[in-house]
Amino acid sequence: MEHSATAGRQGLTRRARLRAETSAEIKAVALRLMSEGGPDAISLRAIAREMGMTAGAIYGYYATRDDLITTLVRDLYGALADTVEAARDALPAEDTAGRVMAWAGAFRDWALAHPEGFRLVYGDPVAGYQVPEGGAAPEAERRACAGISDLAAAAWPHAEPFQPAVAWDWSDFDPHLADAARADHPELPPAALALGLRLWGRMHGLVSLEVYGHLRTQTTEPGKLYRAEMLALVTSLGLAAPDAVRP
Numbered sequence: 001m002e003h004s005a006t007a008g009r010q011g012l013t014r015r016a017r018l019r020a021e022t023s024a025e026i027k028a029v030a031l032r033l034m035s036e037g038g039p040d041a042i043s044l045r046a047i048a049r050e051m052g053m054t055a056g057a058i059y060g061y062y063a064t065r066d067d068l069i070t071t072l073v074r075d076l077y078g079a080l081a082d083t084v085e086a087a088r089d090a091l092p093a094e095d096t097a098g099r100v101m102a103w104a105g106a107f108r109d110w111a112l113a114h115p116e117g118f119r120l121v122y123g124d125p126v127a128g129y130q131v132p133e134g135g136a137a138p139e140a141e142r143r144a145c146a147g148i149s150d151l152a153a154a155a156w157p158h159a160e161p162f163q164p165a166v167a168w169d170w171s172d173f174d175p176h177l178a179d180a181a182r183a184d185h186p187e188l189p190p191a192a193l194a195l196g197l198r199l200w201g202r203m204h205g206l207v208s209l210e211v212y213g214h215l216r217t218q219t220t221e222p223g224k225l226y227r228a229e230m231l232a233l234v235t236s237l238g239l240a241a242p243d244a245v246r247p
Contacts, residue, residue, distance in 0.1 A: 023061050025051060027072055031116045039119070039126040042069065069120075069129050070136045076117035077140035083110045085147060096154040097239040103151060104203045104230045108223075111207050118211050122204070145177065146184060152196035153185045158238035159195060168194050202233050 029050050033041040044065050048058040062068040087106030091098045111118040120126075121137075135141060152159075168190040170178045181193045206229055209215050210222045219225055231241045 019061070026058065026061055026068065027075065030068060030072060031120075034120065035116045039124040042126065044068065066129055069126055070132055072117075073121055073136035074140065076114065077121050077137035077144070079114075080107070080110050080117075080121065081140045081143040081147070083107075085143065088147065088151075093154075095242070096151070096158070097234045097237075098242045100151050100155065100199070100234055100237070100239075101230055101242055103147065104226075104233075107203055108207045108210075108226055111211050115211050118207075122208070123212070142180070145180070148200050149181055149184060149193070149196045152192055152199055153188055155237040155239060156188060156192045156195065159236075160191075162236060162238050163191055163195065166191070166194070199233065202229060 026047055029047045030042045033043075033046060033050070042065060044058050044062060045055050047053075047068075048055050051058070062071070084103045084106045087102040088099045091102055093099075170182070170190045170193075172190065173181075173193055178190070178193065181188070181196070185192065206215070206222070206226050210226075215222045215225070234241045
């Protein structure tokens, strides 16, 4: 009886492992198809053909194409959040300039290593895809937004005198975003939230141009261009640019 129970547990473990491996392969094939034919190339039947599976078998892993896309976005966005948080947290909390540069550099490195993932999370819509209520990856999105907000909050005491003369009100922002910012940093004004969005825009802008190939004919040194932009960003916050940190 004991031997039978142990064998059953091992069998379940083996089945779970094989299922996880197949699920990971399905996601890898989906991203490859997307890289070759764009986001609309993702279909369960096409993936099944690539993997030598029947259509019925692949539906046992993902009931619909939208389920697969949602899983991809959640996994990719989560991995991105892990990456940028780890880069930031490798530096001490008081090194605001270094943490801004580290976050930005990790963001670019991840995007270049996972261009299809970057496009799926931030750019290319998939025809007919219905985003789940609350978003495909709400937790990862919350972490990314909170991370940028934290960087803006840390920079605010230095950056405030250098901000443009624009009158901001909490009503200028999405209510959920404003509520989260006020909960995390009740001492800060709405202008600090605007600063966070501007930080995100400057970090994201050149990376997006690079991932989509728009810089390819413009410069042979996109990394140098990005570093210069991030150093200018740090300087605009009233912080001393860290010489040793590479974005």
